[in-house]
Amino acid sequence: MAKQVCLVLGANGFIGSHIVDSLVSAGYQVRAFDHFSDARHRFKASDKIEIINGDFFNHNDVVSALKGVAYVFHFISTTTPATVDNDPTLDFETNIKLSVELFQECVNQDVKKIIYPSSGGAIYGENSSENTTEDTLPAPVSPYAIGKLSVEHYLRYFRVKFGLESVVYRISNPYGAHQALNSKQGVIPIFLQLIKAGQPVTVLGDGSMVRDYIYVKDVVNMIVGSFKTAESPLYNIGGGHGTSINELLKIIKSVTGKQVQVKHKDKPATFVDEIVLNTDRFQTEFGIQPVVDMNEGIASLWDQIK
Numbered sequence: 202m203a204k205q206v207c208l209v210l211g212a213n214g215f216i217g218s219h220i221v222d223s224l225v226s227a228g229y230q231v232r233a234f235d236h237f238s239d240a241r242h243r244f245k246a247s248d249k250i251e252i253i254n255g256d257f258f259n260h261n262d263v264v265s266a267l268k269g270v271a272y273v274f275h276f277i278s279t280t281t282p283a284t285v286d287n288d289p290t291l292d293f294e295t296n297i298k299l300s301v302e303l304f305q306e307c308v309n310q311d312v313k314k315i316i317y318p319s320s321g322g323a324i325y326g327e328n329s330s331e332n333t334t335e336d337t338l339p340a341p342v343s344p345y346a347i348g349k350l351s352v353e354h355y356l357r358y359f360r361v362k363f364g365l366e367s368v369v370y371r372i373s374n375p376y377g378a379h380q381a382l383n384s385k386q387g388v389i390p391i392f393l394q395l396i397k398a399g400q401p402v403t404v405l406g407d408g409s410m411v412r413d414y415i416y417v418k419d420v421v422n423m424i425v426g427s428f429k430t431a432e433s434p435l436y437n438i439g440g441g442h443g444t445s446i447n448e449l450l451k452i453i454k455s456v457t458g459k460q461v462q463v464k465h466k467d468k469p470a471t472f473v474d475e476i477v478l479n480t481d482r483f484q485t486e487f488g489i490q491p492v493v494d495m496n497e498g499i500a501s502l503w504d505q506i507k
Contacts, residue, residue, distance in 0.1 A: 205229055205230055205271055205272075206229075206230045206231075206232060206269055206270045206271050206272075207224050207229045207230065207231050207232065207270070207271065207272045207273075207274060208232045208234060208266055208267060208270040208272070208273045208274065209221050209224070209231060209232070209233050209234065209274045209276060210234050210235075210257065210263075210266075210273065210274060210275050210276055210277045210303075211234075211235060211257075211274075211275075211276035211277035211278070212233030212234055212235045212244065212252075212276075213233070213235035213236075213237055213241075213242065213243050213244070214235065214243075214276060214277070214379075214381075215375070215379050215380045215381060215417065216276055216318060216372075216375060216417060216420060216421065217235070217274070217276035217277075218242075218243035218244040218379050219244075219378075219379065219417055219418060219420075219421040220274055220276060220421055220424065220425065221233050221244040221246060221250060222244050222245050222246050223421045223422065223424075223425040224425060225246040225249050225250060226246075227425055229272075230251075231246070231249070231250040231251070232250065232251045232252075232253060232266065232270065233250050233251065233252050233253065234253045234255050234257075234262075234263075234266045235253075235254070235255070235277075236254065236255065236256055236257075237252075237254050243379045253265075253266050257277050257279070257299060258295075258299065260302065260306075263302075263303060263306060264306055264310075267306055267307065267310045267312065268310065270310070270312055271312065271313045271314070272312070272313060272314050272315075272316060272428065272429075273303075273307055273312055273314070273315050273316065274316045275300065275303065275315055275316065275317050275318075276318055278296060279291075279292075279295040279296050279299070280292050280295065280296055280345060280348070281345065281386040282323065282343060282345040282346075282386060283386065285343075285344040285345050285348070286343065286344060286345070286469075286471070288344075289344040289347075291344075292344050292345065292347070292348035293348060293351070296348050296352065297348055297351050297352060297355070300352045300355065301355050304355060304356065304359045304365065305359075307359075307365055308359065308363045308365050312365065313366060314365075314366040314367060314368065314428070314429075315356060315359075315365065315366070315367040315368075316367070316368055316370070316424065316428045317352065317353070317356060317367060317368070317369050317370070318369075318370050318372050318424075319349045319350070319352070319353055319369050319370065319371045319372070320341075320345070320346050320349045320371060320372070321370075321371035321372045321373040321374075321413070321437055321438060321439055321476075321478050322346075322373055322374060322412065322413070322473070322476045322478075323341055323342075323343050323345060323346035323349075323473070324339050324341050324346045324349055324350050324371060325337050325339055325340065325341075325473075325476060326339065326340035326341040326342045326343075326346060326473060327340040327342060327473065328340045329473040329474075329475060329476040330475065330476070330477070331411070331443060331475055331477045332477065332479050333437070333476060333477065333478050333479055334437065334479040334481070334482070335371070335433075335435050335436065335437055335479075335482055342470075342471045342473075343471040353369050353435075356369065356434075357434070360434065367434060368427075368428055368431045368433070368434055368435070368436070369434060369435045369436070370420075370423075370424055370436050370437075370438045371435065371436070371437050371438065371478070372415070372420055372438045372439070373412070373413035373414065373415055373437075373438065373439030373440065373476070373477075373478050374387075374388075374412045374413060374414045374415065374439075375387075375414075375415055375416070375417050375420050376389040376390065376414060376415075376416065376417065376498065376499075376502060377416045377417035377418060377493075377498055377501065377502055378417065378418075378501060378502065378505055379417070380417070380502065382394055382506060388412075388446070388449070389414070389449070389453075389499060389502065390502060390506070392449075392450070392453055392461075393453065393457070393499075393502060393503055393506050394506060396453065396457055396459055396461055397506055397507065400462070401461075401462035401463060401464045402450070402461060402462065402463055402464070403463075403464050403465075403466050404446055404447075404450075404463055404464070404465050404466070405446075405465075405466055405467070405468040405469065405472065406446075406465070406467070406468035406472075407465070408445060408446040408447035408450070408463075408465075409445050409446070409447065409474070410445065410446050410468065410472070410474055410475070411443040411444065411445050411474070411475040411476070411477065412443065412444060412446075412476060413439040413440050413441070413442065413443055413444075413476060413477045413478050414440055414444055414449075414495060414498075415438065415439050415440040415491055416491065416493035416495075416497075416498035416501075418493060419440075419491035419492060419493055420438055422489060423438050423483065423487070423489045423491075424438070426487060426489045427483070427486070427487045427489065431486070432486060433482060433486070436480070436482055436483040437478040437479060437480050437482065437483065438478070438480065438483065439477070439478035439480055440491050440495075441477070441478070441479075441480055441491070442477060443475060443476075443477040444495065449495075450463070452495050452496060452499055453499060455496070456496060456499045456500045456503055457503055
């Protein structure tokens, strides 16, 4: 029988922690790798998995974690859109370099497949629209998205040259439980934190900017339900419909029951006006639909923040 060990890199992170629990529920043997800096496990299945307290910057830690692994979920990111926007060198000095080293070691250790979460919004950049497919030409204008696309290209290289299988999921705007509440990534948790503190929220532009939001457990169900048998190396993952910032604020007001003070700020030049992912390729192959609507998802995150 083929080995079924799944290594989750970034296992204590926002999406990674949900991936761990979902893989355990699906019957996989799971190895969870993270630095666990706060000593708290965000996943629930701590007693059913192998936990490795490791450093992604330490090559020996990564080599050791890969032993006997069939599937690698590369959910570690050393940057966010905000951290690299003013320091474009940071992404290729850390994320890109370390990812390439990881892929080379996966070849050395006969890993079967890499599962990689890419950007389903910023990566399409100036070619974004209300119906963006996987065939839309990526035109990223932010360092974060350029880095994501670079890693995708390296995965293609390793697939062609070494036969290392991979599947990339371009995820729209995930939100929900376990999301970092003190980071600068994710407009929904940022808004909710500010509202809880009684502070105004900052809206970029006039609030007409449209994004495609999807609850994290829907994201994970789609990934775990498809990675093993995926026929394509690339899928869009999203909610399938757009929500403007102004519409989002109305939902947040309804969920929290609080008045929201709004400040407006000029939209950065690297931001796109509208992005809604077409997920027909994924739905045709797997038929796994998102089931959590925004009212329910935001209410769940609001309960966590409270």
